[in-house]
Amino acid sequence: MINRLSVTTIWVKDLNEALRFYTEKLGFEIRADFTAGDYRWLTVGLNTQPDIEFHLSALKPSGSLTQEDIDQLTKLVETGKLGAGPWKTDDCQKTYETLKARGVEFLQPPADRPYGIIEAIFKDNSGNVMVLAQDKR
16 A cells, blocks of 8 residues: 655756755755766755655656656746645744745745634755745644
């Protein structure tokens, strides 16, 4: 039976820029980085969750993805319709201040939500919109 998530995909415009964003700004670690011909398999992850990886996948045709597919995905990424998270933190305000100082673009500063979290909203350098969340419990 299926028992856990292993890898999930984050679509990005440029792999090298995305790698710098996720490692230098968000503090992720590189898990895998290898090239096979025209294809690059690049994953990052959090040291607090060693069994989950995020595949940074380039927005370009490959395998079964056509240029039309990539055009549609690119539009979704650029308009903030795709993303990942919510990313959990113990202190949303402090994490917000740290990431903002590193140059992360926030669309919304930390805000208290009636559904039990404090959240801030940011985007990566490809346009993916992400939520930074702190449980209020």
